[in-house]
Amino acid sequence: MKKFTLxxxxxxxxxxxxxxxxxxxxxxxxxxxxxxxxxxxxxxTYTLITNSNSTxxxxxxxxxxxxxxxxxxxxxxxxxxxxxxxxxxxGYAKGRLFVSHRNVDSDPCGPFLAQLDIYKEFNLRARxxxxxxxxxxxxxxxxxxxxxxxxxxxxxxxxxxxxxHYKWSFPTDWQPYYYSxxxxxxxxxxxxxxxNGVSAEVGKCNFGNADKRISLGLxxxxxxxxxxxxxxxxxxxxxxxxxxxxHVAGVSYRWSKPSNWTIxxxxxVNNENFITLxxxxxxxxxxxxxxxxxxxxxxxxxxxxxxTRSLGADCYIGGxxxxxxxxxxxxxxxxxxxxxxxxxxxxxPAGWTFxxxxxxxxxxxxxxxxxxxxxxxSVRGTxxxxxxxxxxxxxxxxxxxxxxxxxxxxxxTTGNVxxxxxxxxxxxxxxxxxxxxxxxxxxxxxxxSITVSIGAAGGTLSVTxxxxxxxxxxxxxxxxxxxxxxxxxxxxxxCINRGMPDEVTFSVSNPVAGQTYEWRPVYPSSAAQLxxxxxxxxxxxxxxxxxxxxxxxxxPSSSPYNYSVEARALNNCGTSGYVSSxxxxxxxxxxxxxxxxxxxxxxxxxxxxxYGESFSATSIAGATYQWFVNGSLVTTATAxxxxxxxxxxxxxxxxxxxxxxxxxxxxNGCKTRIEKTSAYASATSARxxxxxxxxxxxxxxxxxxxxxxxxxxxxTLPSFKSQAQVALKTLQGRTVFRTAVGQQKSKLAPxxxxxxxxxxxVTLDGKTVTKKVQIQK
Numbered sequence: 017m018k019k020f021t022l023x024x025x026x027x028x029x030x031x032x033x034x035x036x037x038x039x040x041x042x043x044x045x046x047x048x049x050x051x052x053x054x055x056x057x058x059x060x061t062y063t064l065i066t067n068s069n070s071t072x073x074x075x076x077x078x079x080x081x082x083x084x085x086x087x088x089x090x091x092x093x094x095x096x097x098x099x100x101x102x103x104x105x106x107g108y109a110k111g112r113l114f115v116s117h118r119n120v121d122s123d124p125c126g127p128f129l130a131q132l133d134i135y136k137e138f139n140l141r142a143r144x145x146x147x148x149x150x151x152x153x154x155x156x157x158x159x160x161x162x163x164x165x166x167x168x169x170x171x172x173x174x175x176x177x178x179x180x181h182y183k184w185s186f187p188t189d190w191q192p193y194y195y196s197x198x199x200x201x202x203x204x205x206x207x208x209x210x211x212n213g214v215s216a217e218v219g220k221c222n223f224g225n226a227d228k229r230i231s232l233g234l235x236x237x238x239x240x241x242x243x244x245x246x247x248x249x250x251x252x253x254x255x256x257x258x259x260x261x262x263h264v265a266g267v268s269y270r271w272s273k274p275s276n277w278t279i280x281x282x283x284x285v286n287n288e289n290f291i292t293l294x295x296x297x298x299x300x301x302x303x304x305x306x307x308x309x310x311x312x313x314x315x316x317x318x319x320x321x322x323x324t325r326s327l328g329a330d331c332y333i334g335g336x337x338x339x340x341x342x343x344x345x346x347x348x349x350x351x352x353x354x355x356x357x358x359x360x361x362x363x364x365p366a367g368w369t370f371x372x373x374x375x376x377x378x379x380x381x382x383x384x385x386x387x388x389x390x391x392x393x394s395v396r397g398t399x400x401x402x403x404x405x406x407x408x409x410x411x412x413x414x415x416x417x418x419x420x421x422x423x424x425x426x427x428x429t430t431g432n433v434x435x436x437x438x439x440x441x442x443x444x445x446x447x448x449x450x451x452x453x454x455x456x457x458x459x460x461x462x463x464x465s466i467t468v469s470i471g472a473a474g475g476t477l478s479v480t481x482x483x484x485x486x487x488x489x490x491x492x493x494x495x496x497x498x499x500x501x502x503x504x505x506x507x508x509x510x511c512i513n514r515g516m517p518d519e520v521t522f523s524v525s526n527p528v529a530g531q532t533y534e535w536r537p538v539y540p541s542s543a544a545q546l547x548x549x550x551x552x553x554x555x556x557x558x559x560x561x562x563x564x565x566x567x568x569x570x571x572p573s574s575s576p577y578n579y580s581v582e583a584r585a586l587n588n589c590g591t592s593g594y595v596s597s598x599x600x601x602x603x604x605x606x607x608x609x610x611x612x613x614x615x616x617x618x619x620x621x622x623x624x625x626x627y628g629e630s631f632s633a634t635s636i637a638g639a640t641y642q643w644f645v646n647g648s649l650v651t652t653a654t655a656x657x658x659x660x661x662x663x664x665x666x667x668x669x670x671x672x673x674x675x676x677x678x679x680x681x682x683x684n685g686c687k688t689r690i691e692k693t694s695a696y697a698s699a700t701s702a703r704x705x706x707x708x709x710x711x712x713x714x715x716x717x718x719x720x721x722x723x724x725x726x727x728x729x730x731x732t733l734p735s736f737k738s739q740a741q742v743a744l745k746t747l748q749g750r751t752v753f754r755t756a757v758g759q760q761k762s763k764l765a766p767x768x769x770x771x772x773x774x775x776x777x778v779t780l781d782g783k784t785v786t787k788k789v790q791i792q793k
Contacts, residue, residue, distance in 0.1 A: 047113060047132040052221035055082075055097045055106035055138035064091040064115050066129060075129075076116050080175045083111030083134055091115075097136055101171060108136055108168040108219070112177040135180055137221045139228045140168070149214060149232040154314035155206040156237045160193060164201035165216050165230060173198070183217040187234070208266075210234035236308035238267040240317040243304075244288050248321070249400035252297030252353055253328025256280060260290035261304055261319065268309050270316070274300040297331065298356040299324050325355035326400030333393055333405050338412035338486035339384045346371045350379040351393045351405065359396040365389020365409065387411070413442040413481035415489035416464075421477075424496050424589035425470045434477055435465030436491060442481035451475020451529075453495060473497060474530050474587075499585035500528045501592035508563075509685070511601045512579070514608075516680065516689035518566045519552055522581050522597050527560035531585045535562050538580045538596065549579075558586075568689075577602035608634050608681055610690045615668065615749055627775075627786075628670040629694050630748060633679045635665045643667040644678040645694075653773055658747065660772075668747045669694050715785045718778055720764075724790035729764045731757065733780060741779040744789075746772075 049062030064075060077085055077093040086094040093115070099107040116128045140147035151163030169180040182199040184192075189207030196202070204214070215231040222228045241261040250257060261269060269289045271282070277300060281292040293302075300323055305316035335349035351360055359376040367385025374380075376396065388410040394403045421434035436445070444461030452471030459466075461482055468477070474496040480487040508521035524533060535557070537549045552563040564581065578599040585592040615628035633641060641664045643650040645657050650667060653659070660666045667677060678691040717734040733740055744753035744766050752774070753766035764776075769791045776787045 045115070045129040047115060047130045049132065051133065052135050052137050053097055055108050055136040057097070059086050059094045059096050061092055061094045062113060062132065064093075064130060066091070074117070078114040078116075079111060080114075080177045081111035081134075081172045082107030082109040082136070083113065095134075099171075100175075106136075106138060108138055108180075109172040110135055110169065110177060110180040111172075112175075133177070135221045136219055138219065139222075140166070140218055140230060141228060147218075147230055149216060149230055151214065151232060153213075153233060154235045154237050157206055157208040159206045160203060161206055162201060162203045163214050163216075163232065164196075165218065167198060167200040169219060170198040170200060180218075181220045181223075183223055185212070185215045185217075187211055187213075208236070210236055233313070235314040236266070237314050238306040238308050238317060239264065241269060241289075241304050241306040241319045243319060243321065245290065246321055247323065249324045249326060250295075251326045251328030251400070252355055253330040255295060256292060257295055257323065258290055258292045259302055259304075260285075260288040261306075263289040264306070266308060267306050270305045270307065272301075272303040272305070274298070295323075297325060297328065297353045299358075324400060325358075327351075327354065327395060327403050327405055331405055333391055333407035335391075335407065337407060337409050338483070338488070339388075339409055340412055340414070340488065342414055344384050346381050347384055348379060348381050349391060349393075349407070354378050354393075355395070361394045361396050363390075363392040365391065384409070410483060410486040411441070412486045413439045413483050413488040415439075416445070416479050416481055416491040419477055419479060419491055419493040421468075421493065422495070423493075424498055425474075427470065427472050427497050427500070430467075430469040432468045432470065433465060434468055434493065436479055438464055439481035439488070441483055442488070443484060444482045446480050446482055446487060448478045448490075449475060450478075451495075453477065468495075470495065470497070472500075473528060494588075496530065496587055496589045497528070498589045499531055499587050499592040500526065501585055502526065502533070502583050502595040505581070505583055505595060505597035507598055507600055509600070510598070511684070511686040512566045513568075513687040513689070514602055515568055516687055517568050518687075519563050520566065520600055521561060521563045522583070523561040524583060524585075528585065531560075531587045532558035533560055533562075533583050533585055534558065534591070535581055535583050536594075537564065538582055540577055540579065608636075608679075608688045608690055610634075610677075610679055610692055612677075612692060612694065615670075615747060628668055628747065630666055630668045631677050631679070631692065631694070632661065633665045633681060633690065635662055636681065636683060637663075639663070639665075639681050639683040641665050642680045642682070644676075644680070645669060646675040647678075658773060660748075670747070714780065714783050715787075718780075718785045718787065720776060720787050720789055724792040726791070726793055727765065727769075729766075729776075729789060731762050731764055731776075731778070733757070733760045733762075733778070735760065736780045738781065743777045745775045745777065747775065 045064055045066035047062050048065050050060060053060050075088070075091055077088050079085055079095065082098060082100055083095050084098045086096055093113070095113065097107040097111070098105060111134045113132045113134060114128070115130050147166050149163050149165050152161050155161050165182070169182065173179065179198055184199070184202045186204055187207055187209040189209050191205045192202060193205050194203040213231050213233040215229050217223050217229050243259070243261050245258060245260040247257055247259070263284050271279070271291045273293055276296055278294045279291060280294050283290065301320055302323060303318055303320040305318045307314060307316040331351065331353045333349055334352040336347050339347065354360065358378070360378060362375055362380055364370070364382055365385060365387065366389060367387060368389070369383050371381040371383050388408070391407045391409060393405050416436035416439050419434050419436055422432060425432055445464050446461060447455070447457070447459045447466050449455060449468070452473040453475035454469045455466050457466045474494070477493045477495060478490045480490045482488070502524040503526040506523045506525055512518040512520060522535070539548070549564045549566055551557050552565050555563045578601055580599050581597045582594040584594045610631055610633045613630045613632065615630055643659055645667070650657050650659055656670055658668050660668065667679070669675070669677065675694050676691055677694050678689065681688045714734070719732045720729050723729065731742065739756045739758045742755050742757055742764065743751050745751050752769060755764070771791055771793045773788055773790050776789050778785045778787070
């Protein structure tokens with residue numbers, strides 16, 4: 017408090033001195049610098065602009081409010097924003113900067129020269145934790161609502177330099193009722209509009225900046241809804257209900273219902289908001305919430321009622337109406353489609369008793385008596401309307417004994433008689449037929465025997481003994497047909513692959529329901545058919561259609577080889593004879609051979625050596641060939657492998673690494689696979705490596721370009737003594753171009769060549785270098 021009093025005294029002294037000092041006769045002085053500074057930023061420098069040229073006076077700088085001096089230098093001062101209460105940043109409140117002359121000899125205060133009010137730029141919305149407007153967001157027209165905001169600009173009130181400003185905005189039809197002294201709070205009388213809500217702009221330096229405006233959205237409240245149409249009770253078979261409330265302009269309504277009810281229609285008719293629901297047979301609560309559109313934050317006012325239910329036409333007693341006289345155990349009866357969460361009153365026939373303690377539940381258990389009667393059920397404690405359901409129960413006859421008659425019949429026969437022994441207490445017998453069984457006899461409440469006709473399939477007979485409309489347990493008999501022999505067998509393909517997996521599907525042309533089939537392959541007599549065919553996994557072995565895996569069968573190379581299958585029908589009545597399928601030929605692409613051949617060239621000494629191997633498969637018109645080297649399909653020519661021949665029936669393999677070569681020949685959808693091993697003699701490879709060792713340096717000095725080329729090459733050689741011999745060969749070793757060159761750089765024009773890879777041999781002073789070149793048209 018003493019420090020504050022002394023500072024004020026100093027300012028008072030300076031102000032008095034300002035009024036008396038002779039320098040006041042000079043032109044007024046001005047502090048130059050920004051009036052708005054960042055509340056959280058660093059230092060800002062201000063300059064005193066004055067006409068005084070006195071050298072006997074210095075300058076004295078002072079501050080009030082949320083700023084402090086960092087340094088001074090004559091007529092310049094550097095300040096920063098600071099919170100005077102905490103000593104740190106940010107300092108949001110206004111500050112004032114003062115400057116006066118100082119007589120260094122005798123006057124510690126000096127005349128007052130100038131002052132500058134400094135305001136702050138900041139964004140309270142970006143401050144940690146945020147700054148919000150405190151006040152109600154949900155209001156009704158005519159309500160009085162108070163709003164306030166953090167008084168960050170009012171905390172230096174005691175500095176007596178005035179305050180920075182708060183600017184409030186609100187809907188145009190709202191009226192201000194009261195402002196606090198520092199404008200940090202305002203009381204408003206609400207109108208009907210909520211557009212743009214209530215907002216506050218804090219600090220004059222921040223006015224007009226939407227990004228720094230603090231806002232509170234406004235929403236309109238609604239009154240409690242009033243029911244106009246509200247049915248209290250409906251029967252369980254009524255499946256729609258309409259409910260409505262008095263509609264208020266500007267208010268919307270949201271309905272809640274049991275989850276298993278659905279909305280059929282909703283809207284506003286005759287100034288009433290209504291909803292039509294599809295409902296089940298249970299009671300349920302209907303709730304309506306009133307609110308104003310867009311006011312999702314406002315609590316809704318609600319009204320509700322519970323719709324109760326009476327027993328409707330769809331409600332009935334479920335359970336045995338016919339009770340087995342030979343089995344008087346516990347029976348269960350349920351009031352089906354009855355309203356849930358209700359209590360019920362049950363009545364039983366004379367001599368019948370309850371087996372469970374809860375006789376008011378929707379489901380009860382009872383012990384039957386010796387006779388029939390009526391079971392009744394009603395809802396307790398409701399006056400909704402018709403409320404009683406009944407079920408008449410009777411004693412039922414016993415199950416008929418075994419049905420007498422043939423188990424197996426010839427297809428399409430008539431006059432087959434089936435019967436049962438008479439059952440005590442039965443007044444008639446009811447028969448049912450399935451499959452191809454038919455009968456001219458009376459089937460319902462007829463006699464204890466029946467004449468049956470059978471068609472092209474089997475079927476079942478069932479019979480029950482009746483006591484009026486009360487039927488006992490049924491007796492059933494299955495009637496089968498003698499197995500129907502397959503008329504023919506179709507095949508999915510007429511030829512199968514040779515030397516590689518394949519599959520063939522065989523199907524019975526006249527499958528019969530209820531029959532199974534036994535299949536077996538018929539192999540050629542030669543033992544060369546191994547390995548044996550197997551049924552494809554997942555294919556039922558006894559179905560009317562079966563798929564066999566041929567498992568890469570082979571056969572004699574001299575002629576096609578025929579396979580087939582046989583099938584017969586089976587059922588409970590026996591088996592049919594076997595029927596053979598058409599022949600499936602092990603044809604493939606015919607008789608195929610694959611012949612390896614060495615590909616030779618000469619070393620530097622003119623000695624031949626093997627640089628690759630070709631494999632030729634039998635050329636067959638119309639066939640396609642796929643080559644695989646070490647398991648990889650050959651698709652394009654590379655430095656390691658290429659294909660050729662009149663129709664792709666040759667493959668060329670280069671290098672000295674042994675491997676496997678496989679060809680798959682496809683003719684008319686059937687394939688033949690042959691596989692051989694490519695194995696160079698290790699001695700040949702070693703000799704080749706030895707021979708080539710001496711030419712490695714020369715090979716690096718010989719170049720040919722462009723490579724690939726469409727027609728011509730340029731050959732560059734090191735210096736040499738005698739003419740260089742140049743030969744261009746195919747990968748099969750055939751020479752297609754030969755010349756001698758006497759210059760270190762020469763053009764080579766081999767003439768017309770087909771696209772492919774070639775070997776360019778250059779012999780220079782007794783040493784031979786081989787380069788691969790490519791012709792690409």
